[in-house]
Amino acid sequence: MEILLWLAPALVVTVVAMVWVSWVGRDGHGEIDRDVAVERLGKALAKELPAGTRRTTSPARDRSTGIAVRPSHGSASTGDGTRRAS
Template identity: 85%
Template structure:
């Protein structure tokens, strides 16, 4: 346990730095005008998607059992 005590100052400084950066980096420090936020969201939702991008549903999930099984017979034409 004594060996790990030298890590305590580094951990404290790191946590304090992370908290300070997260607080300073916030936009507006929690003050968001509701009307402006609604307008921004409306613009973002109404924006056209770039060409080649399309909305699709999630791909069908493969029902794998995790066991490799060889087919017992092969089809011949």
């Protein structure tokens, strides 16, 4: 039983952290009215961004699937129309 005493500090820290998180995250702590929150969001979305900070869409790039595919015809064909393993 004495060998488990080294776990006591970690247990105390864990319990204190759990109590602190439950106190900070309780209902009503820092809560604002829903209508006020919606009004703030509407103002923020309606605000025009400065010209230098507008995001432009990046050009669509060809997405690689990670699989190499050999062409079915090309300079590596044998001429008789059959494909051979290399």
